[in-house]
Amino acid sequence: MVYLKIDRLALCLQMASPLNPHTTMKKSLMNRFLGFVAVPIAMAFAVESLPAETVIYNLTNKINGILIPGATSTWAGVAISDISGGVSLTFSISPDLALNPNTSGTFISAWYLNFDQTKTISSKNLVSQVGQFVMPTVDVSNNNFDPANFSGSPKNFDIRIDFGNSGGPTKRFGVGESATFNFLGTVTAKSFDVLNNTPPSSGENAAAVGLYHEAAEVQGYTFNGRTSSATYVTAPEPTAALLLLMGAGIYCVVLRKRPIAEA
Numbered sequence: 027m028v029y030l031k032i033d034r035l036a037l038c039l040q041m042a043s044p045l046n047p048h049t050t051m052k053k054s055l056m057n058r059f060l061g062f063v064a065v066p067i068a069m070a071f072a073v074e075s076l077p078a079e080t081v082i083y084n085l086t087n088k089i090n091g092i093l094i095p096g097a098t099s100t101w102a103g104v105a106i107s108d109i110s111g112g113v114s115l116t117f118s119i120s121p122d123l124a125l126n127p128n129t130s131g132t133f134i135s136a137w138y139l140n141f142d143q144t145k146t147i148s149s150k151n152l153v154s155q156v157g158q159f160v161m162p163t164v165d166v167s168n169n170n171f172d173p174a175n176f177s178g179s180p181k182n183f184d185i186r187i188d189f190g191n192s193g194g195p196t197k198r199f200g201v202g203e204s205a206t207f208n209f210l211g212t213v214t215a216k217s218f219d220v221l222n223n224t225p226p227s228s229g230e231n232a233a234a235v236g237l238y239h240e241a242a243e244v245q246g247y248t249f250n251g252r253t254s255s256a257t258y259v260t261a262p263e264p265t266a267a268l269l270l271l272m273g274a275g276i277y278c279v280v281l282r283k284r285p286i287a288e289a
Contacts, residue, residue, distance in 0.1 A: 078108035091256025121202035157203030182222035
């Protein structure tokens, strides 16, 4: 933790100081100096030693179609992690949907993402899967894909993961299943923090119209006894690196305001 590193660094600096505690310099000044010096140095060490970054995008907002009954904000999502030479993307649908007969047949037929076009994707491979769904196809082309209810010129998304919707329930990407891809190139997890170009048409849910990081076409669940579908979109959650820096900043403010006893 960054706090542990700060405390240790402050202790080391104090032990190595040529100042004698019996000199005229007050201990409070020494402590303030150590605080200002230790915090930025410790932050630098902490950021440098951070593990590979992971960004999580959950399908949180419905922009058209019927709301999935009882689904939480984490019913489906993709985790994008830095790996050597590129990123790993794991798409998943929560097994919790199997507990409700209205959602047990839910599946995603296509998933769309964007990425920074100054980066490259030289290869893309499915490296593992949980479930018996048909191997999806992955297409990458700048601004070349539109999910249902989107329209624009150019189109909105750069990546389409096509899971399909044929072959019956066992061949679809459904509840409790996951798929992990490796995309190699210069892309990183941060490269996917890119919005689509134009808002989707408003449909019946005008309040949800906006720009998004990803979208998915969802089908197979039932509402009032009828099979339904929808397009869901998402926004990113804070990354581990961002939270660490925020915590370190708060610690620095607290350190400056904390009263220090005089010698």
